[in-house]
Amino acid sequence: MAEAQPAYMEELIRLILSIPASIGGALIGACITLIGACIALGGVLLTNRNGTKRLRIQLAHDSAEKSKERIAGLRKDIYLKMVEELTNANAHLANLPQKDATKEDLAEALRPFFATSAKLQLVAEPKTALLVNDLTASYGEMVFKSLEKLIPLHRIRNDIALSDDLYNQARNEATRVLAEIVKFNEAARIDDQVFNALQRSFTHFNTLADKHAEDRKIAWENFNRLNAEYGRQMLIEIRQIGDKQIPVQVEIRRDLGLVSDLEVFKAQMEMQWQKTSTQFDRLIQGLEGKI
Template sequence: MADFLGLVEQVPNVIWSGVIAAMIALAGVVLSNRSNNYRLNAQLLHDASEKHRDRVEGLRREIYLQVSDEVALASNYVSSLVGGDLDNTDIRSELKGVTTALARLSLVAEAQVTGVANKLVSHYGMLMMRIFQEMYPVKVIGQEINKVEARLVLLSGEVTDTLKKITNLEGLEGSREEISRLKLQYEKQSLLVQTCESDLGELNESYRTHVGQSNNALLPSFYEMSKLQMELMMVIRKDLGVDTDVEGFQKQLELQWEVMRAAYADVARAIGK
């Protein structure tokens, strides 16, 4: 130990100062590297977070545009069901686009957007049930009208054939009895035609009445659907950072529905005449 201390004492002060300076420089390098590594890691984490956010926002914008298109298509489709052929309607297929888009939206959208989207999906289901419920009597009457129209065509053809036979037999000797029989047949056939025409008139009147009643019953549900669709578009615009005049859009929607209700009332009065 004494020998080691002796050796240390023999080292010139200039060397010790150099060693100390080197150690200080080394410590500075270590601290600098550590600081640089920390900043680099922080920058890498920040860049990764920004890239992830950009990817999510890009995907969100893409899905939002798809939802906007599919909601418009679904609205047109649901509206077309009123008075349409419900037997050949595949609801799941026709609404697959909007339901798929709204399901994708729930994966990337904020909670407020997802909540409104879920309410709209539920309303679509409720509205479809209301449409089938209200339009079923119209469907039954329509089927009956088709039957009576087919019978009327058949009876009218029989009347025409009978008249031709009577015309062909007139003036021929020995045909009086046959003509008399055919005239009685013609009278019976004509009476059946009149009965069919009367039944058809009553059925058409009943059809118009039920269509009017069904439309009146469904209008509030369609109005609610349009409100939910507008609400969804508003929260999407807000999530995208697009300036939105909510009050202005609401007034515009109310104005559109006032015009639609007035137009529908005019059509209903015209049909009822």
């Protein structure tokens, strides 16, 4: 037996049946139109959402590309400056024995190198930064070793300068007294005491000049010996550092996007450094023969 419908359902059915057919069709058409409008609106919203998503992706991509360009520009300037400062640092360390520590700051010329190294480590890739940090530390160690070797060299340079001044003073006095002797003779003077005094004075200053000249000669010999030893040590240090420069330059090229034939570049650098190392060995052997 069919279950009785609730009273409100019967009332709803009678209400619907009482609606004229024309009005019912209009209501159904309106509902269909409303549904179509909702679907269209959903499509527009979906399209806008997809467009917004693509725009965000494009903006993020453009921002990333601009960031890469800025970093690449910074790297290019700093990397090129680093190569320049490496050359300057090597030249400065090699010329330290010729510098006067009393007249100039021997570390001043190395400050640009260490400053550029610090900048490079800020913009470089992590692997490059670590390699540069290790290379910079090696240069720092070499500087301290160099300063230790330079102390006796600078003392000898001071001795040379002092002996040279004393020699020039004594030689000038000897020349002055000799001029007095010439004047004495040309004046046909016969005062033996004056002549003997002039002769003793000339002998004294001439002897002093010879002594200071000999002291200067010995000081120069010691300087040349220690300078050759310093040069030998510097060559050994530079050769060891050279082995660390190869991976640094390889990674610098990688950071700059110069990755084509990277292995060929590395092989060429190693071959060139091997030739340079051979020349270093010959030069070291020559220096050892002079020490």
